[in-house]
Structures are given as C-alpha cells and as structure tokens.
Amino acid sequence: MSDSWRDDAGLTRRTLLKTTGVVAGAAGLGGCLSGRSPADAATGAAFKGETAFGNCWICYHNCGQQVRVRDDTVVDVTGVDGHPRGSAGAGRNGTVCPKGQTQVDKTHDPERIKRPYVREDGELRAATWDEAFEYAAQRLQAFDEEHGAETFLDATSWAETPITTQLWRNLYGTPERISRGVHVCAGPTFVAGGMMGVGSNSRVPDYQNAEYLIMWGRNVFESFAGQFEAKGVLEALENNGATLVTIDPQHTETAQKSDVWLPIEPRTDGALALAMANVIVEEGLYDETFVEERTYGFDAYREAVEDKTPEWAAEITGLDPGDIREVAVGFAEAAPSAGISVWTGTAQVGNGWKAAQNIIALNGLVGNVDRPGGLRMWQGTPLADPFEVRGVDLPNNAAGKTPALQRYDEYADYPVRHLVGIAHNLVPEMVENGHINGIYCHHDMPLKDGNAEAWLAAIEEMDLVIAVDVYWNGVSRNADVVLPEATQLEKDTLGTGSWSAYNDRQWVTGSKAAVDPQFDTKPDFDIVVGIAEAMGWGEYFPWDSHEEFIDDQLSVHDLTLAEVSGGDRNYELLGEYGYEQWTDDEGWVFRFDLDEVPAFAQAAEEAGMDTAPEWVPPGTYGDETDEEYPLEFYDTRAVFFSHGSTQARPRSREAYARRHDLADRDYRGNYLVINPRDAAERGIETGDMVAVESATGRGELMAYVSERTRPGFVTTEYGFGEGSTQPDEEGLNSMRLHDTQMDPITGQPDRHLAVDVSPTGGE
Numbered sequence: 001m002s003d004s005w006r007d008d009a010g011l012t013r014r015t016l017l018k019t020t021g022v023v024a025g026a027a028g029l030g031g032c033l034s035g036r037s038p039a040d041a042a043t044g045a046a047f048k049g050e051t052a053f054g055n056c057w058i059c060y061h062n063c064g065q066q067v068r069v070r071d072d073t074v075v076d077v078t079g080v081d082g083h084p085r086g087s088a089g090a091g092r093n094g095t096v097c098p099k100g101q102t103q104v105d106k107t108h109d110p111e112r113i114k115r116p117y118v119r120e121d122g123e124l125r126a127a128t129w130d131e132a133f134e135y136a137a138q139r140l141q142a143f144d145e146e147h148g149a150e151t152f153l154d155a156t157s158w159a160e161t162p163i164t165t166q167l168w169r170n171l172y173g174t175p176e177r178i179s180r181g182v183h184v185c186a187g188p189t190f191v192a193g194g195m196m197g198v199g200s201n202s203r204v205p206d207y208q209n210a211e212y213l214i215m216w217g218r219n220v221f222e223s224f225a226g227q228f229e230a231k232g233v234l235e236a237l238e239n240n241g242a243t244l245v246t247i248d249p250q251h252t253e254t255a256q257k258s259d260v261w262l263p264i265e266p267r268t269d270g271a272l273a274l275a276m277a278n279v280i281v282e283e284g285l286y287d288e289t290f291v292e293e294r295t296y297g298f299d300a301y302r303e304a305v306e307d308k309t310p311e312w313a314a315e316i317t318g319l320d321p322g323d324i325r326e327v328a329v330g331f332a333e334a335a336p337s338a339g340i341s342v343w344t345g346t347a348q349v350g351n352g353w354k355a356a357q358n359i360i361a362l363n364g365l366v367g368n369v370d371r372p373g374g375l376r377m378w379q380g381t382p383l384a385d386p387f388e389v390r391g392v393d394l395p396n397n398a399a400g401k402t403p404a405l406q407r408y409d410e411y412a413d414y415p416v417r418h419l420v421g422i423a424h425n426l427v428p429e430m431v432e433n434g435h436i437n438g439i440y441c442h443h444d445m446p447l448k449d450g451n452a453e454a455w456l457a458a459i460e461e462m463d464l465v466i467a468v469d470v471y472w473n474g475v476s477r478n479a480d481v482v483l484p485e486a487t488q489l490e491k492d493t494l495g496t497g498s499w500s501a502y503n504d505r506q507w508v509t510g511s512k513a514a515v516d517p518q519f520d521t522k523p524d525f526d527i528v529v530g531i532a533e534a535m536g537w538g539e540y541f542p543w544d545s546h547e548e549f550i551d552d553q554l555s556v557h558d559l560t561l562a563e564v565s566g567g568d569r570n571y572e573l574l575g576e577y578g579y580e581q582w583t584d585d586e587g588w589v590f591r592f593d594l595d596e597v598p599a600f601a602q603a604a605e606e607a608g609m610d611t612a613p614e615w616v617p618p619g620t621y622g623d624e625t626d627e628e629y630p631l632e633f634y635d636t637r638a639v640f641f642s643h644g645s646t647q648a649r650p651r652s653r654e655a656y657a658r659r660h661d662l663a664d665r666d667y668r669g670n671y672l673v674i675n676p677r678d679a680a681e682r683g684i685e686t687g688d689m690v691a692v693e694s695a696t697g698r699g700e701l702m703a704y705v706s707e708r709t710r711p712g713f714v715t716t717e718y719g720f721g722e723g724s725t726q727p728d729e730e731g732l733n734s735m736r737l738h739d740t741q742m743d744p745i746t747g748q749p750d751r752h753l754a755v756d757v758s759p760t761g762g763e
C-alpha cells in the first residue's frame with residue numbers, strides 16, 4: 001500500500017453508498033435532537049460506560065454536550081440541561097442539533113487525516129510529529145528569509161485563536177490575518193453595528209422578552225446559532241403571544257411558522273428597511289425622546305426616508321405596500337419589545353453594507369436599544385491573559401508592519417482597505433502580486449467562501465502551505481505540511497459567550513477530553529506549541545497542558561476547568577448585567593449617520609456611497625441579472641451541515657438526500673433548488689443533472705424543483721463539490737461561479753450571482 005494521503009481518504013464510491021445505507025436506516029435527523037446513538041436507540045439497553053462533557057464547536061457555538069463513552073469510543077452525545085447555548089435557560093432541557101450530533105461520527109471517522117504529512121519531491125509522505133514540526137520550522141525560516149514573514153497569512157478560523165495569533169503575529173511577525181467573522185460571514189452586519197454604537201452582537205435580539213420578532217433573512221429553526229435562538233423564539237411565541245415575521249425570498253422552516261412571511265425580492269432589504277422607517281416617521285411612531293437625546297444624524301436619516309414610501313418599496317421589493325405598512329406599524333407599536341434578528345442573509349451581498357445600516361437604523365428609530373425584548377447589547381465574558389498570568393514577555397514582531405492591502409498602490413481602487421487589513425476575495429490577487437506567499441490554514445477552507453477557482457490557483461502558487469485540519473480538502477491535499485487535528489471530543493476546551501439563553505448573564509463553559517486523540521492526531525493547542533518549540537520559541541509557552549492554559553484564563557473568576565466541568569453540568573453563570581447599559585456612558589449615541597467615523601467616511605466616498613442610510617440597488621456593486629444570465633443564485637445552509645466541515649459525513653448527506661426525496665438516487669452532492677416556473681421553461685425536473693453557469697464559472701449538480709424558492713431565484717447548499725471535504729467531491733462548489741464580487745466597505749464576498757441553468761441530459 002502506498003503512503004500517500006489517498007490512503008486516509010479511504011472509501012470508494014461503492015463502500016460510501018453501502019455505509020450511508022446502513023446508517024440511514026439507523027438514525028434520522030431533523031430539528032433539535034436530544035441525541036441517542038443508533039446502537040442505544042436500537043437496543044434500548046441501559047448505558048454501561050463513562051460519561052463526560054463536550055463543548056460542541058461543529059458550528060462553534062459551544063452547546064454543552066453530555067458525552068457517553070464505552071470502551072474508549074464515543075457512542076452518544078446529548079444536551080446539557082440549562083446550558084446557555086443548548087437550552088432555553090435554567091430548568092430547561094438541553095439538546096444538540098443534527099450538526100452537533102455528527103461529532104459522534106466525526107471522532108472515530110476512518111476518513112479523517114490520521115497522521116502528519118510533509119511534501120517531499122512533490123508528493124505528500126507520512127511523517128512523525130517531530131519530523132513534521134521540524135520540517136515546518138525549516139520551511140518557515142526559509143520562507144522568512146526569502147519572502148519576509150509579513151507575506152505569510154494566518155488563516156485560522158475557529159480554534160485556539162489566542163495562542164495561534166500569538167504564534168503568527170507576535171513571534172513570526174505577520175500582520176496578515178483572515179478569519180470568519182468580518183471576512184466571510186456577516187461583515188456588513190458586524191461592522192455596521194459596531195460603528196452605529198450597538199456593537200457587532202446586535203444581530204441577536206432579546207428573544208424571550210420580545211413581543212414582535214422579525215427574522216430578517218434568517219432561518220433560525222434550521223440554522224441555529226447555538227440552538228437557544230430557536231427555543232427563544234418559541235418561548236416568545238408561547239409566553240408573550242409574540243408576532244413572528246420572516247423576510248426571506250425562500251419559504252423556509254421559519255417562514256412556515258411565521259405569522260407574516262414577506263417573500264422579498266433578493267438584495268432589496270435596504271429598500272424595505274427605508275420604507276418601514278418612512279411609515280414609522282410619517283405616523284409619528286418613533287421614540288422621540290430616544291432619538292432626540294441619544295442619537296446622532298437623525299436629520300440625514302429623516303431626509304433619506306422622506307420619499308421612501310411603501311409604494312416606492314413595493315416596486316423594488318415585489319412586496320405588497322399594505323404588508324410593508326403593517327409590519328412597520330406592528331414593529332413600532334411593539335417597541336421597545338421588538339427585536340430584529342439579522343445575520344448572513346442580508347450581509348453576503350454587494351449592497352449588504354447599506355442593507356445592514358438601514359436595518360440597524362430601525363432600532364435607533366424605535367428606541368428598542370438594550371431594552372427588554374429588543375436589540376440587546378450583549379456582554380462577553382472577560383478572561384485573564386495567560387501570558388500575563390505567567391509573566392511571559394511576548395515580543396510583538398508584527399509591530400510597525402502594515403498589511404499589504406494598505407501598503408501597496410495596487411489596491412488603491414479597493415475602499416475596503418481603509419477598514420479591514422485583508423479581504424478574502426483579494427488574496428489571490430495579492431498572491432499574484434507577491435504580497436502573500438504562504439498560508440497557515442487552520443480549520444478553514446477558503447475555497448468554499450469566495451472565488452474558488454482563483455483561490456485554488458493561489459494555493460498552488462504559494463510557496464508554503466501549512467494545513468491543520470480533520471479532513472482532506474482542497475487545501476490540505478495541496479499543502480506542504482499537513483497536521484491532523486483532534487476533534488472537539490478529544491481535547492480540553494473552554495467557551496465563553498455573550499448572547500445566550502441567559503440574556504443578562506456572562507458565562508463560561510468547559511470540557512475535558514472525552515477520549516484520547518484518535519489515530520495519530522493532536523489538539524490544536526499542542527500543534528501550535530509544537531511549531532513554536534521547533535522554531536525555538538518554547539520559552540513563550542510555559543504551560544505543560546492546555547488545561548493549565550485554560551486554568552490561567554479562568555483565574556480571573558477564581559475557577560478551574562476541572563471545577564467548571566466536574567459537576568453535573570459544564571457551565572458557570574458569571575457576572576450579571578442590566579438593560580440600558582448606554583445610560584452609564586453620557587457620551588454614548590446611536591449613530592444614524594457615520595460621517596464622523598473617518599475610516600468609513602473615506603471608504604464610503606471612494607465607493608460612491610453616502611455616510612447616512614440610503615437605497616443602493618442590486619448591481620451597484622456585484623452582479624445584475626440580464627438576458628444571458630437571468631436567474632439570481634445564492635447559496636444556503638441546511639440543518640445537516642456546518643459550513644464545509646461536516647459534508648464528509650455520509651449520515652448527514654443521506655439525511656439531506658432524504659429531505660429532497662432523492663435518497664434512491666446515486667448522487668450525494670448538493671441540489672439546485674429551482675422554482676417550477678423556471679424549471680418548466682428549461683425542461684428541468686427533479687433529479688435531472690443541470691449545469692449552472694455564471695459569467696466566470698460553471699458547474700453541475702442535481703436539480704430539485706420546488707415552490708420553496710421564488711421564481712427567478714435559485715439556491716444550493718454550500719460546502720460541496722471541488723475542494724470540499726467530501727471524499728468524491730460530488731456536487732457543485734458554488735463558489736466556482738464566483739469572481740471578485742464583494743461589499744466594497746468590508747470586503748465581504750457577495751454570494752448573489754447572476755446565472756443561467758440548463759439541463760445536461762443526465763440523471
């Protein structure tokens with residue numbers, strides 16, 4: 001048997017189908033689960049084994065897990081009652097969602113990367129950990145000498161980010177870091193919230209106390225941010241008789257359960273928000289006291305909404321003006337107990353900045369800011385800096401190094417350079433210019449988050465690629481060093497959070513490893529320390545274990561990891577904070593107009609944008625549909641998958657196929673959801689293979705004809721196809737259709753693309 005990476009990738013198409021058939025019969029997925037292992041569920045046997053805790057980070061929202069282990073094998077995960085993220089609060093059942101349930105499969109998955117690899121004579125060969133660390137260190141030193149450390153990109157997604165940043169920024173000395181958050185998740189929402197004064201956490205309202213909830217481009221019953229969101233919405237409906245409104249071009253799970261569904265024309269959310277403001281201002285329903293005493297720029301806002309009537313917006317949004325008026329009045333009358341939930345749906349689009357600004361402005365208008373049931377100014381939990389606790393004097397070798405985007409004239413046409421250090425879609429161009437020459441890609445997969453073709457070429461072009469991951473994918477297969485990471489149940493973890501089921505409490509959640517790292521893998525903490533030691537920086541990492549490091553973090557609360565995870569639950573509620581926190585700061589104002597924020601004002605001027613709320617039509621930045629590409633494409637999330645990290649799991653793909661009634665087909669990629677009208681025009685039926693084509697890319701996948709999506713709008717689940725973690729890369733990598741479309745202010749990739757769809761003749 002050869003020693004190449006393909007030995008780890010393992011399953012053939014036939015064995016894959018056999019495997020999925022078996023697990024499909026054993027377990028079903030869908031909705032919130034209090035997980036039961038297939039084996040236990042089948043036998044009903046009393047559990048004989050050990051229990052431990054977990055801290056689910058499949059989607060990184062830290063839902064508490066009760067983990068059952070038998071013979072060193074994880075057999076089951078269930079929720080932790082009362083957990084901040086996995087329950088609706090004290091005394092309520094904790095659960096894990098179908099994505100979280102995949103942690104059981106993932107831990108012992110034979111398709112994982114099982115050992116380190118280094119590239120030798122162009123081929124990946126298996127290596128020991130010592131060899132891999134030593135090889136990485138040599139390459140890093142040579143890289144610094146040849147290109148300069150500042151051209152190395154830290155692409156750590158979610159992991160032990162604090163020490164990862166210390167390694168790359170403080171010690172290696174690169175200012176270039178790209179993560180999820182602002183870069184590929186919901187940059188406009190996060191950044192606009194911060195600038196307007198309510199913080200980037202403004203996307204999650206105070207659900208339990210709300211009387212009116214708007215899910216704006218959000219499907220909380222399908223894609224949980226830690227499950228408590230879905231439960232919080234249900235609590236508001238049951239306890240407060242709250243009205244639920246969904247604004248979405250798709251008829252989602254959440255739309256089905258809503259009192260009002262506004263099937264908005266994609267990318268017109270900014271117009272709807274202005275029209276709602278027009279109604280609220282015209283009818284005198286706004287919070288005059290709050291606006292007068294605690295806001296800035298209201299005159300510019302009032303001017304911006306003056307002629308933006310519901311009739312004006314109806315033309316743009318395709319909605320009924322009466323419905324717009326009704327939702328505006330309902331929201332304003334319920335305020336301040338009226339919350340808007342907004343995240344990626346309105347952010348991953350070229351005009352997403354203005355959508356975010358216009359939507360967030362509604363909160364300032366009705367004064368629901370940090371009041372019960374409205375927008376909440378969530379408080380994160382402070383932790384001690386373990387480096388300070390140990391008296392480690394870390395250098396800052398990145399000090400004084402300006403990120404390339406802000407340093408070189410080549411990027412003068414990108415307004416985004418004023419606000420963020422780097423933009424996802426510009427990395428390939430920076431590689432071409434020689435300003436980025438290497439990458440540390442940790443639990444991230446940039447090939448699914450924007451211009452995939454260009455990123456694939458950039459990964460090949462880079463001089464040094466270090467991949468830290470659980471599965472083979474388009475980055476790890478092309479890496480020079482592959483470091484196999486332990487999964488969450490194999491390592492000690494600490495989670496802290498802000499928004500949760502406890503709307504006025506800070507909290508921590510922790511867990512000790514439920515089983516040892518499987519195969520020859522290591523926790524990310526050990527990997528970072530291993531690289532540091534090989535580089536001669538061991539003195540900066542004096543901890544014997546990650547647990548010691550976590551204990552130092554918790555020392556500010558006089559807690560240890562053993563205490564947090566050693567009782568009958570694995571979380572602690574900490575500091576309490578009240579509502580209307582802005583009253584403590586006399587200088588605080590809610591900003592409608594951002595003309596006093598210099599970086600934004602400069603970026604806006606270059607982008608041809610106003611600093612106040614305004615209407616920016618689709619196509620101003622990014623694609624516009626036309627005769628050649630008449631359909632609007634967007635990629636979506638299903639409850640079975642978390643970004644690109646769980647597509648390797650046959651059980652998840654099987655459940656996804658069953659939902660589409662296509663489980664009998666020999667296809668386990670993603671589906672193109674197309675409206676019956678558009679399908680009929682093209683002679684397409686469910687189960688047909690179709691080609692999707694944009695101006696810059698093309699790919700094939702299976703069609704699913706459904707009223708679920710509005711005419712003119714096609715969608716697919718992302719994270720599949722070329723470069724993905726799927727062993728056979730089946731389906732379409734939706735970002736193969738993508739080029740450099742992005743929001744000019746934050747660089748957030750614009751995932752709305754103009755395409756056409758045609759049958760390929762296959763099934």
Ligand code: SF4
Nearest residue numbers: 056059063097100226
């Ligand atoms: S919501 Fe996220 S963190 Fe919570 S159980 Fe599901 S995948 Fe895990």
